[in-house]
Amino acid sequence: MDWPLVVFVALAVGILFGAYRVATAQVVTHAALYLAFVLSLVAGMFYLLQADFVAAVQLLVYAGGVMTVIIFAIMLSELSEIRAQAPQNVLQRLMSPYFGILPLLVGLLVFAVIMVAVLRVPWPVAPQAAPADTVTLIGNGLFQTYALPFEVASVLLLGAMVGAIVLTRREGSDR
Amino acid sequence: MTGVPLVDFLVVAGLLFAIGLWTALRRTNAIMILMGIELMLNAVNLNLVAFSRYMPGDAMRGMVFALFVLTVAAAEAAVGLAIIILVVRRRGVVDVNKVNLLRG
Numbered sequence: 001m002d003w004p005l006v007v008f009v010a011l012a013v014g015i016l017f018g019a020y021r022v023a024t025a026q027v028v029t030h031a032a033l034y035l036a037f038v039l040s041l042v043a044g045m046f047y048l049l050q051a052d053f054v055a056a057v058q059l060l061v062y063a064g065g066v067m068t069v070i071i072f073a074i075m076l077s078e079l080s081e082i083r084a085q086a087p088q089n090v091l092q093r094l095m096s097p098y099f100g101i102l103p104l105l106v107g108l109l110v111f112a113v114i115m116v117a118v119l120r121v122p123w124p125v126a127p128q129a130a131p132a133d134t135v136t137l138i139g140n141g142l143f144q145t146y147a148l149p150f151e152v153a154s155v156l157l158l159g160a161m162v163g164a165i166v167l168t169r170r171e172g173s174d175r
Numbered sequence: 176m177t178g179v180p181l182v183d184f185l186v187v188a189g190l191l192f193a194i195g196l197w198t199a200l201r202r203t204n205a206i207m208i209l210m211g212i213e214l215m216l217n218a219v220n221l222n223l224v225a226f227s228r229y230m231p232g233d234a235m236r237g238m239v240f241a242l243f244v245l246t247v248a249a250a251e252a253a254v255g256l257a258i259i260i261l262v263v264r265r266r267g268v269v270d271v272n273k274v275n276l277l278r279g
Contacts, residue, residue: 002178012187023198035210042217049228054238066252073256077263103200111193123181127228137235153246160250164257
């Protein structure tokens with residue numbers, strides 16, 4: 001029994017089903033929960049690739065942080081737009097030009113182009129030797145080779161945090 | 176060892192990217208559009224980590240790049256959702272088709 005392959009297929013089916021439900025769920029909150037499901041399974045995929053640090057960060061930042069922010073945004077936005085719209089049948093939804101068939105066609109086209117490019121290349125079948133300690137490897141990389149991008153990223157995060165606070169501050173509340 | 180060829184990861188990531196693009200295009204709710212963008216960023220990250228594991232060369236390069244993508248995605252989510260909340264507070268809508276102040 002080829003266990004990595006079994007785990008991979010299970011994760012892939014879960015990810016694609018969850019992503020499909022994110023695209024099609026009628027209620028926004030359901031879509032958000034499916035998104036959390038997809039993000040957790042992608043962390044599992046990282047673990048399968050033996051990138052355990054990236055998997056942990058994915059769980060912390062995405063499944064923890066970003067999902068919390070998204071759910072807060074859903075709770076703070078208009079109730080009538082969060083509720084499910086009147087259910088349309090599948091045919092009706094597919095026929096509406098802007099929100100039915102056209103996005104699907106664009107998505108399929110992009111996927112086809114990616115696949116044409118990917119399948120022309122003889123990719124390696126077996127992975128490289130697994131690094132013993134990815135945390136040390138990434139830490140050294142971040143503070144030596146990629147020290148400048150690391151600092152720029154920290155400034156970006158600071159700017160984003162201050163920007164988010166300034167944007168959502170209520171006017172007249174700065175006493 | 177891992178019996179999964181690299182192509183499988185690339186196909187799954189390609190499908191995930193296409194579904195994310197589909198989500199971002201077919202939804203009119205601004206929060207759902209952001210969720211589609213998150214899906215696409217995750218597909219890219221999956222590709223980067225898979226490449227760093229399978230391709231010869233420095234093993235940490237792809238992982239460090241994935242971490243940077245993750246950082247930018249977090250910043251994007253924070254600012255994007257702040258703007259959405261601001262629009263909701265000012266105009267009372269999350270539907271991007273109803274935010275047409277600058278439409279000629």
